Amino acid sequence: MKKISALLLAGVMAATALAGCGGSNSTTAKGSSETENDWTYIQNKGEFVIGITYFEPMNYMDENGNLTGFETEFATKVCEKMGVTPKFQKIDWDSKEVELNAKTIDCIWNGLTITDERKENMSISTPYMENKQVMVAKADIADQLTSADALKGKTVVAEKKSAGEEVAQSDEFFTSADYVSVDSQAKALLEVKSGTADVAVIDYVMSIGTLAEGSDYADLKVVDGKAFSPEQYGIALRKNSTETLKKLDDAIQACADDGSLEQIAEKYNLQDLLLVKAK
Numbered sequence: 001m002k003k004i005s006a007l008l009l010a011g012v013m014a015a016t017a018l019a020g021c022g023g024s025n026s027t028t029a030k031g032s033s034e035t036e037n038d039w040t041y042i043q044n045k046g047e048f049v050i051g052i053t054y055f056e057p058m059n060y061m062d063e064n065g066n067l068t069g070f071e072t073e074f075a076t077k078v079c080e081k082m083g084v085t086p087k088f089q090k091i092d093w094d095s096k097e098v099e100l101n102a103k104t105i106d107c108i109w110n111g112l113t114i115t116d117e118r119k120e121n122m123s124i125s126t127p128y129m130e131n132k133q134v135m136v137a138k139a140d141i142a143d144q145l146t147s148a149d150a151l152k153g154k155t156v157v158a159e160k161k162s163a164g165e166e167v168a169q170s171d172e173f174f175t176s177a178d179y180v181s182v183d184s185q186a187k188a189l190l191e192v193k194s195g196t197a198d199v200a201v202i203d204y205v206m207s208i209g210t211l212a213e214g215s216d217y218a219d220l221k222v223v224d225g226k227a228f229s230p231e232q233y234g235i236a237l238r239k240n241s242t243e244t245l246k247k248l249d250d251a252i253q254a255c256a257d258d259g260s261l262e263q264i265a266e267k268y269n270l271q272d273l274l275l276v277k278a279k
Contacts, residue, residue: 038241042106048084050075051091051105055185057209057268058111059088070268075109077260081251093184094161097121100238107248108236111203113163123241126249127232128261128276133167134207135223136192136200142221145199152176154198157188164188164201167228189217201228208269232275252276
């Protein structure tokens, strides 16, 4: 009888211990998720992981293999103001929101167009630059592509899930063209250069950085008088990242106030597109 009682008592004690252990873990996990907001998470890491793709003049590798560009320098300066270390991470643009929510990156900072849908799914910074979509074709035919009829039977390419794709698929001007998506704006330009596509719909900002005289794309040209979808660039954070968003916006304004934002923009010939001005 004593042996049975002892066994029962041991069982009760073991069950109590397990319950207590489980309760403690549950409380800790719950407390961690509820009390550690996004800024605390970033601050504890000490680094701000920035999701990018490569395209001039925003983020690209220079002749020495170093990452540079307007966004690269701008983000580095903003992170300095925020007191965190920037870490640039190349991403698949098509999976950008998945990577953001999975915390493999902390923001999307790469010429991101602000849309109502993105504002519903993410927290987005104050707009810092304006942009538009333009058509790029080989210089010897660009002047012939100013009407919708001229695009009949032509192949148009744009980056998948980009503002360029939205224009190419929804604007009546492109109704008679054959549309094909590619995985980057750089690939869209390569398709036109190689002759496998006739027109690329890309960011005007990108055209400034890539079609300059002496560049690899000097034989391409922006089609005059054809611009689409005026837009603004912002930096995307995880949804409801209130504190991070405020620190980010404050840092952007601080860069405008001390002149560093305009100085960086002038280096890449983007100063006329800036939306944030010194107070």
